[in-house]
Amino acid sequence: MSDEFEPKIIALVCNWCTYTAADLAGTSRLAYSANVRIIRLMCTGMIDPKYILKALLDGADGVFIGGCHPGDCHYINGNLKAKKRISGISKIVEQFGFDPERLRLRWIGASEGPEFQRNMNEFFESIKALGSTPVRDRMIL
Amino acid sequence: MTMYAILETNNNPSETIRSVLKNMLSEKLVDVVLVPFKTEYSSLPMPTLIADPEKMLQAQPLAPAAPFNAARQAASVLRYPTGKKVAVVLRTCEIRALIELAKLKQCVLDEAILIGFDCMGRIENDSYLEMAAQEEDITTSFYADSSMQDRITGICKACEYFQPYGADLTICLLGMPVMEKIGLMAGTEAGENIIKSLGLSTVEQPEGREVAANSLLQKRTEARDKLFSETSEKIKDIEKFQKTIANCLNCYNCRNACPVCYCKECVFLTDVFAHEPEVLQRRAAKRGAVKLPADTTMFHMTRLAHMSHACVGCGQCSSVCPSSIPVADIFRTVSAKVQELYNYVPGRDISESIPYLVFEEESSNGK
Numbered sequence: 001m002s003d004e005f006e007p008k009i010i011a012l013v014c015n016w017c018t019y020t021a022a023d024l025a026g027t028s029r030l031a032y033s034a035n036v037r038i039i040r041l042m043c044t045g046m047i048d049p050k051y052i053l054k055a056l057l058d059g060a061d062g063v064f065i066g067g068c069h070p071g072d073c074h075y076i077n078g079n080l081k082a083k084k085r086i087s088g089i090s091k092i093v094e095q096f097g098f099d100p101e102r103l104r105l106r107w108i109g110a111s112e113g114p115e116f117q118r119n120m121n122e123f124f125e126s127i128k129a130l131g132s133t134p135v136r137d138r139m140i141l
Numbered sequence: 142m143t144m145y146a147i148l149e150t151n152n153n154p155s156e157t158i159r160s161v162l163k164n165m166l167s168e169k170l171v172d173v174v175l176v177p178f179k180t181e182y183s184s185l186p187m188p189t190l191i192a193d194p195e196k197m198l199q200a201q202p203l204a205p206a207a208p209f210n211a212a213r214q215a216a217s218v219l220r221y222p223t224g225k226k227v228a229v230v231l232r233t234c235e236i237r238a239l240i241e242l243a244k245l246k247q248c249v250l251d252e253a254i255l256i257g258f259d260c261m262g263r264i265e266n267d268s269y270l271e272m273a274a275q276e277e278d279i280t281t282s283f284y285a286d287s288s289m290q291d292r293i294t295g296i297c298k299a300c301e302y303f304q305p306y307g308a309d310l311t312i313c314l315l316g317m318p319v320m321e322k323i324g325l326m327a328g329t330e331a332g333e334n335i336i337k338s339l340g341l342s343t344v345e346q347p348e349g350r351e352v353a354a355n356s357l358l359q360k361r362t363e364a365r366d367k368l369f370s371e372t373s374e375k376i377k378d379i380e381k382f383q384k385t386i387a388n389c390l391n392c393y394n395c396r397n398a399c400p401v402c403y404c405k406e407c408v409f410l411t412d413v414f415a416h417e418p419e420v421l422q423r424r425a426a427k428r429g430a431v432k433l434p435a436d437t438t439m440f441h442m443t444r445l446a447h448m449s450h451a452c453v454g455c456g457q458c459s460s461v462c463p464s465s466i467p468v469a470d471i472f473r474t475v476s477a478k479v480q481e482l483y484n485y486v487p488g489r490d491i492s493e494s495i496p497y498l499v500f501e502e503e504s505s506n507g508k
């Protein structure tokens with residue numbers, strides 16, 4: 001293996017839309033970066049800020065959050081709650097030196113397999129360009 | 142027109158307020174008053190619920206001390222309506238926190254009479270006790286001698302919210318010759334009724350309050366901006382932040398002291414963070430070493446994620462920290478950005494929703 005930077009990316013995706021899109025990308029054999037580790041949740045509205053903070057403090061280079069398009073959330077407005085919450089978390093982590101680009105929220109519908117692939121590749125590229133997380137190789141109290 | 146009454150102070154503004162509060166009780170305008178109170182055991186005034194007008198003698202409504210942010214004590218008295226009228230005398234940061242707790246349905250303010258005062262800041266408990274050992278009436282000296290006002294906490298010096306928001310009655314000190322007279326201003330109809338029932342003669346609001354407020358605001362804003370820029374420097378990357386909180390003991394005093402840390406049960410006291418031995422061992426194996434107690438950084442960041450929209454900058458978290466971590470400086474600095482993002486000022490207006498409870502429908506892709 002080369003020393004090339006291999007980002008660790010966590011994708012928190014909702015069961016009903018973005019995970020289904022990921023599944024569709026898989027069955028359609030749409031390849032995307034293998035650095036993405038998917039965690040399926042029932043809805044983005046159940047993303048506790050701790051999930052994001054833990055990922056960042058444990059060394060994730062990027063955290064992607066994918067949910068249903070507004071109006072399509074299976075729990076009515078979980079995605080809008082997530083959006084509000086994530087905007088705050090992003091403001092917070094930014095002040096401790098985490099580039100807000102390390103957090104990305106996108107809406108990807110169940111039928112949008114290619115969209116999922118494109119988003120994963122784009123996010124991978126942008127994290128790659130940002131470089132390693134500031135917490136790698138550092139003791140986090 | 143704002144209803145405004147002038148009260149003579151005869152070199153003792155505390156006494157003036159005490160007699161107003163006492164009359165409110167004896168005239169049965171309110172049933173109980175929550176007010177800072179000097180017990181027979183210590184000089185440090187503690188929030189105390191007074192029913193007997195005679196007890197008002199020991200009240201310290203204007204004392205430049207606050208052993209904690211009394212919003213929580215006020216909320217415990219106002220947890221649900223009891224049919225009694227409760228007056229609470231609170232600092233501005235306490236009223237603001239109380240309003241946030243009301244938004245969270247942890248108290249009901251319908252029966253409350255909120256009495257605020259122009260806040261000149263508070264002195265840390267230990268300094269206050271030291272000063273109290275030297276002189277009998279610190280409160281009077283504090284207002285008589287402005288050099289004593291330099292001894293307030295750094296976070297108070299940087300607080301631009303010294304004028305009460307949403308109070309029924311405001312004790313006006315700004316721009317007043319406090320040793321001669323102070324003002325009592327109604328902010329609501331309930332406040333007006335009290336001024337009327339007490340038979341206080343009302344006058345046109347004297348000029349000078351706004352000028353005094355503006356010049357204090359300028360001073361405080363400058364101090365605030367300096368605090369923000371110095372603190373940002375201390376946390377601006379993870380290494381600096383780790384150095385700043387390196388002596389944290391995970392005692393959670395800061396969280397206990399915080400009036401707007403609103404969870405009934407803190408997640409840091411639950412099984413979520415009571416890790417199994419295997420979890421700790423795995424973390425050590427993964428990262429090479431893990432400091433215990435673990436999750437110190439996680440604790441502070443989670444607390445910010447929960448309550449930064451509501452931080453009122455009262456400074457109590459710093460005051461209680463055994464490790465002298467500038468918790469309040471950090472929380473105020475970070476919170477200011479979050480509050481700016483949501484255009485939210487905690488405690489500004491009870492009808493204003495908590496930002497996390499309003500979500501706009503929009504179509505743009507996630508951004």
Ligand code: SF4
Nearest residue numbers: 399452453455456458
């Ligand atoms: S975080 Fe600190 S300064 Fe802010 S409200 Fe809580 S105790 Fe007060």
Ligand code: SF4
Nearest residue numbers: 389390392393395462
């Ligand atoms: S009070 Fe100080 S030592 Fe205790 S948890 Fe808060 S920051 Fe850490």
Ligand code: FES
Nearest residue numbers: 014043067068074
């Ligand atoms: S179910 Fe997909 S975001 Fe709520």
